[in-house]
Amino acid sequence: MDTGITNFDDAYYAQKAKEMLESGSFWLITFAGSPAFENPPLPFWLTALTFSIFGVSSYSAIFPSALFATGIVLITYRLSLLLYKDNWIAFAAAFILLFPGMFVDSSRRGMVDIPVAFFVTLAFYAFFKARDIKPWYLVFGLATAGAILSKSVLGLFPLTIVGAFLIFSRQWREIVNPWFLSGCLIALILGFSWHIINWQHFGQGFIDAHFGSLIINRSFGGTKEPLYFLGYAKDFLKNYWPWLPFALIGLAQFGKRSFIDKDRTSLLLFLWPTLTFLVMSTSKNQTLRYLFMMFPALAIVTAKTISEWLGPDKKNRALGIMAGVIAVTILFVNTTPFQVKVTLAQSSKEVRELAAVINLNTPKNQAIGNYGLSPSNPRLAMLFYSNRALESSVIRDPEKLMMSLSSTPKKTWLSSIGEFRKLASQHPNKVYLIQANNKYAFFTSIENRENIRYDFSAMRLPIIK
Numbered sequence: 001m002d003t004g005i006t007n008f009d010d011a012y013y014a015q016k017a018k019e020m021l022e023s024g025s026f027w028l029i030t031f032a033g034s035p036a037f038e039n040p041p042l043p044f045w046l047t048a049l050t051f052s053i054f055g056v057s058s059y060s061a062i063f064p065s066a067l068f069a070t071g072i073v074l075i076t077y078r079l080s081l082l083l084y085k086d087n088w089i090a091f092a093a094a095f096i097l098l099f100p101g102m103f104v105d106s107s108r109r110g111m112v113d114i115p116v117a118f119f120v121t122l123a124f125y126a127f128f129k130a131r132d133i134k135p136w137y138l139v140f141g142l143a144t145a146g147a148i149l150s151k152s153v154l155g156l157f158p159l160t161i162v163g164a165f166l167i168f169s170r171q172w173r174e175i176v177n178p179w180f181l182s183g184c185l186i187a188l189i190l191g192f193s194w195h196i197i198n199w200q201h202f203g204q205g206f207i208d209a210h211f212g213s214l215i216i217n218r219s220f221g222g223t224k225e226p227l228y229f230l231g232y233a234k235d236f237l238k239n240y241w242p243w244l245p246f247a248l249i250g251l252a253q254f255g256k257r258s259f260i261d262k263d264r265t266s267l268l269l270f271l272w273p274t275l276t277f278l279v280m281s282t283s284k285n286q287t288l289r290y291l292f293m294m295f296p297a298l299a300i301v302t303a304k305t306i307s308e309w310l311g312p313d314k315k316n317r318a319l320g321i322m323a324g325v326i327a328v329t330i331l332f333v334n335t336t337p338f339q340v341k342v343t344l345a346q347s348s349k350e351v352r353e354l355a356a357v358i359n360l361n362t363p364k365n366q367a368i369g370n371y372g373l374s375p376s377n378p379r380l381a382m383l384f385y386s387n388r389a390l391e392s393s394v395i396r397d398p399e400k401l402m403m404s405l406s407s408t409p410k411k412t413w414l415s416s417i418g419e420f421r422k423l424a425s426q427h428p429n430k431v432y433l434i435q436a437n438n439k440y441a442f443f444t445s446i447e448n449r450e451n452i453r454y455d456f457s458a459m460r461l462p463i464i465k
Contacts, residue, residue, distance in 0.1 A: 003108075004058045004347040010110045011348070011380040013039070014061035017047035018384065021056070027197045032389055035202065037209040040194045042149035043112045058347075061110040068118040069107030073097055075118075076296040079125045083265055084304060088315050092303035095322045096243055097295055099329075106289050112151055117292040119146035123158035124272060124297075128265075134179040141183030141190075147293075148191030153215060157293060159187055161275050165268045168258075231286035232277060239288060247298050250305030272297040348381040350439040354414075355385040357435045358442055360453050362412045367391045368442075369413035371401055371423075378440075382414070390414060398423055402430060409445040417441045 005011055012031065016039070019030050026045060029036045046064040054060045073094050080090035098104055107114055123143035130136035140158070147155030166175050174180060198206045236244060251270060258267035273294040280291060310318060362368055368382070370391040379390040395401050401423070404411070412434070415423070420441035424431055432449045434442045444452065 004349060004352055005061050005110055005381070005384070006347045007351075007378050007381040008376070010061065011384045013043065013112065014047065014058075014110050015380065015384045017044040017051060017061070018056055020044050021048040021051050027194060028201060032383060037198065037202075037206055039112060040149045040152055042146060043115045046115070047110065062108055065110055065114045066107050068114045069103070072114070072118050072121050072296060075121045075125050076299055079121070079128065079296070080300050080303065082125070082128055083269075083300070086307065088319065089300070089303045089307050091319065092306065092322065093296075093299040095326070096299040096302050099325065100239065100241065102239055102288065103292065103295060106292065111289070113289040113292050116147050116151040116155055117295065119143045119150060119155065120158055120293040121296045123147065124161075124268070127158070127162055128268075130179070130183075134177065137177070137179040137183035138186060139183075141186030144183075144187035145190035148187065149194060152195075152210070154290075154293075155191060157276055157279075159184060160279075161268075161271050164275060165264075165271055168271070169262075169264050169267055228284055228286075229281045232281050232288070232291060235286070235288040243298070243302050246305055247302045250301040253305060254301055269297055269301055273301070348378065348385065350437045351378045351381045351385050353437050354435055354440060354442050355382075356456065357454070358382070358386040358388050358412070358414075360456060360459060361434060361442075361444075361451075362386075362388045364388070366411065369401075369404065369411055370394045371413050371415040372396055372419040373415060398426060402427060405430065405445040409447040410451065411448075412442065412444045415441050415443070 005014055016029055016031050016036060019033070020026060020041070023030065026041060026048075029039070029041055029044060043064065047061055050060040050063045051057075054063070076097050077090045077094045080093040081087065084090075120143075123140050126136045126139035126143055130140060140162075144155065144158045147158065149155070163175075166172075195206075195210070198210075240247065251274065254266045254270040255274075257263040258270045276291065276294040280286070306318075307315070358368065364387070367389045368391065370379075370393065373390075373394060375392040375394055379392060382388065382390045395404065401413075405413075417436050417439060420431070420433065420436065420443060424433070430446055431443050432446045432452070434444060434452055436442065
């Protein structure tokens, strides 16, 4: 079922990938034709690739994220099996990662949090494999580079955590191991290749925009509420059930094994979520999906902790319950009309309904006037679905709108259906409704009525679904 993509992050990223495909420029990212420095390009490369294969659509925009999420589950299973040689722990870890559904929910959205979580998880899997097979350090470096190319400096967590792990475990020789150093160089050189190219092209403007306003100011600048650093703790208290108490007890046990029993596996699984949580809690911009990169570690810690408490019979019963929950969930999602998560609900439905007629009746170089809507909503979704920009400057005064209609009668406008009805009542025979639905009205001046088209037979550009 194609449910569309939401107006904000999803449509914003999808539009960047669409423009990348259209321009053929894979290093210099644009949004609405202007340089965009917020995000590295790897997720957009992959989305542009799916656009080229399946066509530009909501489905294609979401596909890479869904594919990466599947990969995270598989790697979590394989990593659990690698560490503990226990199929029950591996299956339980994958199950815990999937339920509750916030991880699955984000996997059905076209954002960058799932890709970076995939590369972080792959990096740690490669690091554990490198304990016995040193060339896996190269995979560790490539995966870390993928994380950096997905979410900039947040992709450095594998290097940071592994560095702390080697120091705490006093593995000094491993730090200077040529394979490990090669992996680190690959991570840094490839990971920051986009930053270097854009710095060479745009100079200090890129540095100020990407590292200044978009990373430092957004994460650490501005005023902060008292106890802001407890934001993620509150999110976990609200959303990470029923696993939260097991995860906390498990982390305490893993911490004990790390520093008292000197167990290296426990140490890395302890540092992975703990350092991620502590560092991310210093940011003023806290959203739980930013922590998905630590969810696989929490799942493994929780599964191992529960496994130690259960006997063989209880494990078998628990396995049956988990399999039953998966089966019931699949049936619920696919055979009932209930929409329990945002990604099962229709997104940007009203924008999609109007997109074709907006594209047909608004010239490519002309923006759609914004009457009474917000500066940002539905501007991002409108650009993606209709290939037409909605003005961010908003007119709210009916008299100013009448003046604009008089001076530029061929311009098209978008408003809420309620505001349009008020406008049509106050100024009869002044506006012409092109198309409307239960949320938006697309209109123009009455003088432009004869130029409005509804015949799509000659339309060349595909309308995005």
